Amino acid sequence: MVLVALIATGCLQKERQVVVISLNDMHANIDNFPKFAGLMDSLRSVYPDLLLLSAGDNRTGNPINDRYKDPSIPMVELMNATGFDLSVLGNHEFDGGQDELAHVIEKSDFDYVCANIHLPSDSKINVSPYKILEVNGVKIGVIGGIQIGKNGLPDSHPLNLEGIKFDSIANVLPAYIDELREKCDLLFLLSHGGHEYERFIASRFPELDAIFGGHSHTKVADMTIVNGVLITQSECKLKYVTLSKFTLKKGKVTDKSDTLISIPLFETENADVRAMVDQYNSDETFQQVVANVVTPFSNRESLGCLMTDAIRYEAEADMGFQNPGGVRCDSLSAGPLTLKEVYRLDPFSNDIVAFTLSGEEIVNMIRCCWFTDGGAPHCSGCTYSFKLNENDEISNLSVMLENGKPLDLKAKYKIVMNSYMASVLDFDHEDPGQSTFQSSNKMLLDYLQDHPDIDYHAVARVRLQH
Amino acid sequence: MNIYVNEKKISIFHGATVKSALMKYYRATGEKVNLDSLDVRDAYGNSIALDGSLSESSRIFTK
Incomplete structure (x- = not known):
């Protein structure tokens, strides 16, 4: 009875590990997806419960995706096939207009997060400020945040953003940190804010365990911890992913680390994803x-x-x-x-x-x-x-x-x-x-x-x- | 907006990328440089892509 009680109260907890694969600014570079999917197969064979996160700008940069008969659906299908868990909205997610973004989110098997967006009540864009994920009994709060420029808007054509208001990530974070810190063992910011701004956020909010960043296309090759917050970013266009590991004991993070992994240098492609990419590339889009x-x-x-x-x-x-x-x-x-x-x-x-x-x-x-x-x-x-x-x-x-x-x-x-x-x-x-x-x-x-x-x-x- | 390339102040349009800033910088210095061959770093020593976004007062360096 005593043992059961101890297990139930978590007093016999072992070390637990959470593994996150993050990447950012894919910009529809679908040609690197077969190797990326092959790499994910390999990583999942070692870390079956890993989380896969996108720090935004999944689209824009490849007409095969952006001008597809159902625009951006190639990226949606490839991200679904590769098992993404979450994406934050990047500024380029708005490039096809709000209806197209709503359609993209609807077709995605994963959720989009963004805490500093204020959508009009009749908006069809389905986005949450945060999501709580659970891995091996570890509760993980992932808050989303998007860059805003001096005009108070993300870097997209203002017409694409009509009716939407944005706040700064720094302004909205305290409320969500208060709400989530007690509920969650780990607290992440999935950010499309740019590396410089992400360092600023880390300096202000040591309650965060990590910031998975994007927007500035920065290759953070050396492990970067600012004010106790791990900050990652893996350049752009599926050149790299970042593998981050968090070790927890008794609900406390005892260790965290990250490694940048090259996608083009990985040798094995996922055959199913290769077939999908070949089909998109042979599509009549260009004709x-x-x-x-x-x-x-x-x-x-x-x-x-x-x-x-x-x-x-x-x-x-x-x-x-x-x-x-x-x-x-x-x-x-x-x-x-x-x-x-x-x-x-x-x-x-x-x-x-x-x-x-x-x-x-x-x-x-x-x-x-x-x-x-x-x-x-x-x-x-x-x-x-x-x-x-x-x-x-x-x-x-x-x-x-x-x-x-x-x-x-x-x-x-x-x-x-x-x-x-x-x-x-x-x-x-x-x-x-x-x-x-x-x-x-x-x-x-x-x-x-x-x-x-x-x-x-x-x-x-x-x-x-x- | 104002950004700094190799500590030289460059005034450029809002929303400029690293590539635009380097084009303006090398136009001003008169050097003929293949931008694709450059190793571009931010103020923390991280490598950054030519199509990366810049913000006011960003500092970038080339090798």
Whole structure:
């Protein structure tokens, strides 16, 4: 009787171990999934009760997933097949819009957590602030947290976040820590907050046992413990996973450690997952028709007009600009335009950056692009002509707006350009700019959805005067 | 936002990635560098990917 009582009260508890595999920012790199699944098979043969956690940004970065007929479902099916237990929402989870995210969560065999999101009452997005998991009698509280920027929102297009409010992870954590610390033996933060911020959280909240982090694509190769809190992050795109071990005795954590494991170096693939990935890759996703080309494009100028029209329209800007080097095709045939051809036209996936610039700053930007990129930028919302002086520099630049009026050098305009231009063009401008967190090819595809018949016959907006 | 590359202050658009910051940095220094060949570290010595996110006052270093 005494022995039974002792067992029941846990006085004879042995050491117990919890093993967690975490990774972050997979960004739909499905080609590494067969080896990842093979690695998980191997790890489960040693640690059958391990937990598998994703620290967010499961999608965005691979059109096979992001533009699939049922968008993002390849990643959902692969994560289901690999036995994920939980994922936190990353900023890119919102990239397909809220309905798509709700659908992704509904199709997932695992739950999503996020404690610092405040959804409207009619939202279909099914996410909890935390989940309590149990492994070998150990109760584990896993709280989710997502990064927010200076605008109070995660790094996604604001339209994707309409109606949703966010708080900082640091603001919401105390209440959940109070609630969970007594109920749970282990307390984790599954974070898409970035390594720097995760160190700050660790310095503030020693009640946490670990932070499984993401967002900054940091490879935390050496075990990192800040204020007693283990912090992990395994770079991105399924290059690594982190294996963390927690040893508990009498309800107390007596040891914790982690190891980074390379996925590409693991030799054995999971055959079932390989078959799934091969099927997604051979899918007709890239062959899907996204628009109809009415008259053929025969030069880069007209293609640049299409690309700048797309970013200007999607960002609701006054003008859009595109460096000539960013147009990667010379022509497009008339007829059906496929997704593959759009990615051939614009393979870079650079994010689009918005600025509020004065007319004078725009003029300087055009001059700078000529000097830096070796060509005059393609444009939308304006036309311009120029001469070249004896030093091959732009002179006599005359910019006319779409309404037929000349560019007002003192007026302010909202303009958009890709992140390459925003980084390398060295011209003075007051507004530092703000990423839209949408890539140029996503904007082009979205534009083509609204403009299925494209005709740029004889369209030219940039003229070199002789 | 302002970030620091090899302790040099770089003003760049909000939401910039490591790659954008390095493009701006090397444009300013005039060095021709293959970004893919760089070993990029954060302030704690961790390796970071070129498409990693930066925030205000981030410090990164290249080797």
